Amino acid sequence: MTERLKLVDAVIKYGDTPAINGVSLIARSGEMIFITGSNGSGKSTLTKGIAGLLPLSSGTLERTPKMSYVPQYEDADRDFPASAGEIVLTGTQRPGKLFTTRSDREAALSAMSALGIDGLSGKEIRTLSGGQLRRVFLARAVCGKPELLLLDEPCAGLDAHSHEVLFGVLRGLLSEGCAVVMVTHDISDIDGIPEARIIRISHGRIAGNE
């Protein structure tokens, strides 16, 4: 299996305080890694570091450039004048690619359909519920056909049906060779995932790897 992510001895600091301290992690194609731990243990900081939003104070990070990230909270204007379809389509953007193609639009529609939100394409994001918006961000992450998918508590705000739908989509991505790293409090989701591991984070360090 191809390595999609290789993090070695990563340290991430806020000021002088390390929030992640010497974490190493490898994610291979078709593998799903559940990252769990108590609040404030450093889970979200770790995913932000992998996503490139926080610099590593030390250690190395190698990952596929075809990565998508769904943060716990989207740092964007909720009142931004954009339709759900426009937001999803941004997931197909890549460096060096300026224009969207018909296949990008088809991929965006297909991702929205897979997540059960194809009817929301023309709706303004300011009119969507929290759960609908969550699925819009998930569709955006999926439609770019990522090789590495980082999800920070993606099930927050999702009802049971949407949760099932999401895991159906994730199983499809895993079968296509994507590696998924998911921050979650609910490790029961591991059932039905063939290649899966649970990593427990405590005080910025790996406390368990199952």
Add this chain to the structure above:
Amino acid sequence: MNDILELLTYPFAYRALIAGSLISVCASILGVILVLKHYALIGHGLSEIGFASLSLSSALSVHPMYIAPPSVITASFIIMYVSRKYRTAGDTAIAIASSAALAFGIVVSSLSGTASNMSSYLFGSVLAVSEGDLLLAGVISVIVIASFIVLYNRFFLITYNEDYARTLGINTAVYQLIVSVLTSLVVVMGMKMTGTLLISGVMILPAVSAKIIAKGFRSLVIISGVISFGAFVFGLMMSFVFNIPAGAGVILSNTAVLILVKVLVKR
């Protein structure tokens, strides 16, 4: 009406109409990004930095285009960088830079005895647009509109969520720089037409009105451009009819549109 049409047969009037329309539309398109990214005050800050540059070029008897665009572009990039890096410091950075620049410009023009020349830049003189200005406005408009068409997806992405763009591996600083350069060019050109004191209104007001109406980013850009064009033409006509400064007429037209939209469109 016939008087206005007859007036437009004069070269100074049609030059004002064409150059002003082009710059107004470009300013309003860029204004969409500035409003959505909460950089609304930047046009005002840059125009005052532009005023200082023009004072300096006037004192040194150098063509303004050699000094104003590089200074304004540099200032624009620094202000946007500071605003992005230290979110709460953005407005403070603009206030400091703009007041210091305005004071510098006033001192330079006063010491060099060119203060009377500078008043046209403070209040604008769209009717004094020369053939060269018209050509420059055309070139700047082509650059701004072409950039918007080619980089539309990038501008949308960095305006909506710069962090997400970075996770996709997109170099957001490059697009930030492009927006800074385009904004600076439009500000420098717009200063001559509407004046240092009013150019930020031409950038911001149409975008704010359009944001109330538009349901998506693309429609926001288009509606902003249309409002700006309409308000410019109406404001210019009013300036002909009532013999008032064109820049002020344009801003008052834009303000009237904003009030009208706010009253009529319920969201």
